[in-house]
Amino acid sequence: MPEKRKSEAFRAASNHWAKRFKSQAKQGPDGTQDGKNSQDSTPVSTSSTKIPSPIKLLYNPSYSEDELSAVNADTVRIRDLIGAADLKETYQFNFNVDLTFFLSFLHPDFKKEKRKILFITGSKLLDRDYEETYAIEKDYNISEVQAKLPSRFGTHHTKMMINFSKDQSAEIIIMSCNLTKLDFGGLTQMIWRSGKLFYGDTTSSKGSQFKSDLLAYLHSYSKPQIDILAMTLQSYSFQGIDVDLIASSPGSYNTNDEEKHFGYGSLLDACKRNNLLVDNRDKSCHYNILAQTSAISYPFATEKWSTAGVFTHLLCPMLFSKNSEFHLLAPGKQSLRQHQAEHNYTPSIVFPTVGEVASSNMGFASGQAIHFDYSRSFVHRNYYEQAIKPYLKKWNSTPTNSSTGREHVMPHVKLYMCDNGDNWESIRWCYMGSHNLSKQAWGSRKGNKFVNDDPSRYEVNSYELGVLLTPKPGTQMKPSYLSDSGSEYGVTYLRMPFALPPAAYSKDDIPWSGHVSYGELMDSKGYTYNLSH
Structure with missing residues (x-):
């Protein structure tokens, strides 16, 4: 898009990135690195x-x-x-x-x-x-x-x-x-x-x-x-469609009303229709629930030094609310750990590490599409420590004997999934679409303060759209990767861009952020990434 037609935010992002690259690579005669078009x-x-x-x-x-x-x-x-x-x-x-x-x-x-x-x-x-x-x-x-x-x-x-x-x-x-x-x-x-x-x-x-x-x-x-x-x-037949639409549109909503819900109310309605909500307080199995996004924004609520994340403190308790009333979790890591123990599940957040971005096909340039600021203020830092860091998983989780074809291609896709308590052998449901981990996308009570745990009234600020996939009755949905070529009766294979179960961050891994300098670390194109002063 011509520079004049870029929005202010997009223009600012362009300037933000132009200041941070320092090339250490040789340039080819055509102006690209080593004469190759990247x-x-x-x-x-x-x-x-x-x-x-x-x-x-x-x-x-x-x-x-x-x-x-x-x-x-x-x-x-x-x-x-x-x-x-x-x-x-x-x-x-x-x-x-x-x-x-x-x-x-x-x-x-x-x-x-x-x-x-x-x-x-x-x-x-x-x-x-x-x-x-x-x-x-x-x-x-x-x-x-x-x-x-x-x-x-x-x-x-x-x-x-x-x-x-x-x-x-x-x-x-x-x-x-x-x-x-x-x-x-x-x-x-x-x-x-x-x-x-x-x-x-x-x-x-x-x-x-x-x-x-x-x-x-x-x-x-x-x-x-x-x-x-x-x-x-209105005149067209949608007869063959077998997925649910998950939509967000700006407005105020109440999950107790009969009117159309957007944001997390849309996902809640779809889960109820498809009998996807889980209780599991009898601990009959151990569930895994996963969020993979390209952006993580500000917490949806704070209380003193504690923070509440959209995935951990809102979506997780919603999805495990079968046979009980849905309540928001209070800010802080203690409420989440207690909820996990009660319902026997593990949340995971798949998000690229700095090393993965650096070694990717686009190098640091792909980082302009991946957003997470965890260092700007004490709220950002507390949010990272309490609701994000303990659950981080790598994008490149592929074992050495297989491949997804996307290990070095950084994500802009957004996937939310739950397994059937079988360590990702099968998938209970999968969402794919535009929703990142933000309260603007999914919805939240107005303001940042945690007032109470009632999730019925909430506001959505953004337009978002995605689809919820569930297996057909009597069938299973399983993850599939590039090396898989078999077929199985009664199974729908879901082509995955990363491996399940995803690999945890190592002690030296940190999530990518465009707001941090990375010193002399060079990416796959020979560039370093540092903030201008």
């Missing part, structure tokens, strides 16, 4: 039919040609999503859009016939006073909608495509990536695709629920162009 985004055909998976990895080109067919097994490319000759119109919901990058993947006929593109973001994308975007507006039938954001901390973080084709079909694509070269070419991403939807009735319970939830989410924007999109989708 981020070749030329599409390469890849395919795999061995592992059926409800969600797929996005194609990543940051490997040599010999490695591509292996590491990109079971993936799709951006051209697969928007490059079809019969794509008639597309609705793009996202946070960050590189217009020229996105438009380059459309079929030539799309531009020639001036087919419709509508972008839905949280900040202005087009500018008639700027030559490049003015030219784009003349060449394309392109328009935009700016979502209303009630808080300076709220964002339009949803990443979704809704595509309509000339055969009258529609497809819904929910993903974890921004529409940028870095996201598609340098980071690990995942998507869910509805497949082609046609006009008709929806009688299945899952399909009907998904349709109802999607239309409610679209109407929550209160924008005429998006209301028209919702009305159009």
